Amino acid sequence: MFSRRLFLASTGAALWVPKMAYAEGGKAHFTLGVASGSPTPSSVILWTRLAPDPLNGGGMPPGTADVRVRVCTDDAMRNPIRDEIVRTSDADAHSIHYKLTGLKPGREYFYQFYYGDEESPVGRTRTTDPNAPEAKVALAYCQHYETGHYAAYRDLASWVPDCVIHTGDYIYEGGISAFGAKMRDVGGGERRMFEIVRQHNSNEIVTLWDYRNRYALYRADPHLQAAHAIAPWIVAMDDHEVDNNWAAGTPQDPEKQTPLEFEIRKYAAFKAYYEHMPIEAPPAFNKMKATLQLYGKYHLGPALIHLLDTRQFRDDQPCGDNRKPYCEEALDPKRTIMGAEQEAWLTRSLKTSSAPFNVIATQVWFTSYRYTEAPEAAETNLDSWDGYPSARDRLSATLADGVSNPIFLTGDWHTAMASTLHEDQFDPNSRRIGHELVGSSISSYCPWARDMEIVRDANPHVSYLNGNKRGYLRTTFSKDNCSAEFRVVEDSGRADSPVTTDIEMRTKDM
Numbered sequence: 001m002f003s004r005r006l007f008l009a010s011t012g013a014a015l016w017v018p019k020m021a022y023a024e025g026g027k028a029h030f031t032l033g034v035a036s037g038s039p040t041p042s043s044v045i046l047w048t049r050l051a052p053d054p055l056n057g058g059g060m061p062p063g064t065a066d067v068r069v070r071v072c073t074d075d076a077m078r079n080p081i082r083d084e085i086v087r088t089s090d091a092d093a094h095s096i097h098y099k100l101t102g103l104k105p106g107r108e109y110f111y112q113f114y115y116g117d118e119e120s121p122v123g124r125t126r127t128t129d130p131n132a133p134e135a136k137v138a139l140a141y142c143q144h145y146e147t148g149h150y151a152a153y154r155d156l157a158s159w160v161p162d163c164v165i166h167t168g169d170y171i172y173e174g175g176i177s178a179f180g181a182k183m184r185d186v187g188g189g190e191r192r193m194f195e196i197v198r199q200h201n202s203n204e205i206v207t208l209w210d211y212r213n214r215y216a217l218y219r220a221d222p223h224l225q226a227a228h229a230i231a232p233w234i235v236a237m238d239d240h241e242v243d244n245n246w247a248a249g250t251p252q253d254p255e256k257q258t259p260l261e262f263e264i265r266k267y268a269a270f271k272a273y274y275e276h277m278p279i280e281a282p283p284a285f286n287k288m289k290a291t292l293q294l295y296g297k298y299h300l301g302p303a304l305i306h307l308l309d310t311r312q313f314r315d316d317q318p319c320g321d322n323r324k325p326y327c328e329e330a331l332d333p334k335r336t337i338m339g340a341e342q343e344a345w346l347t348r349s350l351k352t353s354s355a356p357f358n359v360i361a362t363q364v365w366f367t368s369y370r371y372t373e374a375p376e377a378a379e380t381n382l383d384s385w386d387g388y389p390s391a392r393d394r395l396s397a398t399l400a401d402g403v404s405n406p407i408f409l410t411g412d413w414h415t416a417m418a419s420t421l422h423e424d425q426f427d428p429n430s431r432r433i434g435h436e437l438v439g440s441s442i443s444s445y446c447p448w449a450r451d452m453e454i455v456r457d458a459n460p461h462v463s464y465l466n467g468n469k470r471g472y473l474r475t476t477f478s479k480d481n482c483s484a485e486f487r488v489v490e491d492s493g494r495a496d497s498p499v500t501t502d503i504e505m506r507t508k509d510m
């Protein structure tokens with residue numbers, strides 16, 4: 001079981017991070033904490049990175065460095081099952097991705113790295129167990145550094161989930177904003193105040209050096225480190241890890257760069273993402289294209305989780321980006337948001353699944369949302385599945401064809417939301433296919449919250465909506481229910497803000 005000692009080490013992260021950062025006798029190297037991820041019943045990836053000067057390229061001398069990794073079955077680190085030396089080098093920014101194999105399903109393990117006389121914090125991880133009666137899964141996304149502290153992650157760590165899903169916008173690529181309050185239009189003639197509480201460390205990031213330093217800035221946050229140290233994460237990026245609203249080979253501003261320049265930028269972004277995430281495989285650059293394997297399947301007790309990648313293989317947003325009525329292009333039946341290969345993989349897996357709950361973790365909302373009262377020529381967000389109606393119809397048809405309890409767990413829109421999905425979403429008499437649950441964003445604010453509230457009546461399938469608070473989602477799966485706690489941060493401008501449950505919903509009752 002999980003003891004008080006590690007709980008304090010994690011949730012009181014502010015206590016141990018400064019200690020590591022100013023360790024006596026030289027520079028501290030474990031400034032970015034530890035992490036684990038990509039769990040299976042028998043393996044997990046353990047991560048750390050040596051970075052004595054994290055915001056300036058890391059600060060390690062060129063060449064290799066040997067790091068010891070120890071894994072124990074107890075948090076006091078007395079019962080080792082592994083003790084090995086792992087070599088890292090400047091080619092991967094001195095990051096380590098150690099694949100720990102030969103484990104037992106549904107077990108906790110504790111790990112620690114050593115470099116010279118230094119010890120890293122102790123991390124806790126857990127293998128998956130397809131036969132477990134219950135699974136506790138947290139969902140997080142959208143953590144703009146400038147617009148909030150990570151009280152949500154402090155609270156997430158205290159829950160000690162079996163696994164954390166991150167559906168993207170782990171970093172934001174933009175430059176430095178001015179400190180203080182900003183007034184923004186939020187729709188309906190209203191203006192609301194948003195605050196910049198801390199600042200980015202450079203102009204818009206483009207090169208590998210920039211992306212590495214941006215990840216280091218975010219990862220230096222003690223509450224984000226605590227959330228990584230407490231549980232394995234499964235991760236897939238959305239748009240801001242590269243560039244706002246990018247789609248496969250198309251950047252936000254195609255006129256400002258050549259396709260090859262964008263692929264090089266993507267490769268830099270993918271490389272830095274890999275160097276800071278507990279994932280197994282690095283990116284590749286083949287035939288002038290950058291690629292990174294992110295989508296995958298994880299089986300936690302009653303929940304079979306499919307984590308999607310809806311950025312790398314999608315057709316460009318139709319009719320131009322943003323919220324618009326459909327143009328003809330949007331209705332093209334060939335349009336894809338997952339790419340043919342991923343779509344075939346997902347369809348196959350769903351059709352053969354015997355899990356009580358079939359979770360689809362996706363970057364952008366599957367639920368349709370009308371931003372206008374009139375159904376004719378309704379405006380929708382064309383960056384979400386609303387911009388890919390034929391791809392959504394294909395997946396809806398698969399789900400309606402006997403897939404047990406489909407649940408979408410989704411990020412992107414900085415708004416907490418719960419909906420019931422029907423084959424035709426605006427026809428409650430059409431076949432019911434499942435639910436979508438979206439926690440709030442960790443720290444990114446929602447200037448379109450009021451816009452969405454005004455048209456709630458035009459979206460009767462949405463049973464809960466809250467864009468006014470930051471937060472995350474706790475889900476607990478059992479054989480016949482998924483309960484979702486929508487956690488909200490009272491004041492995202494404070495790292496010590498209280499975090500409470502706004503509403504708890506059970507799919508049994510929805």
Ligand SMILES: [Fe+2]
Pocket residue numbers: 142143169240412413414444
């Ligand atoms: Fe975001």
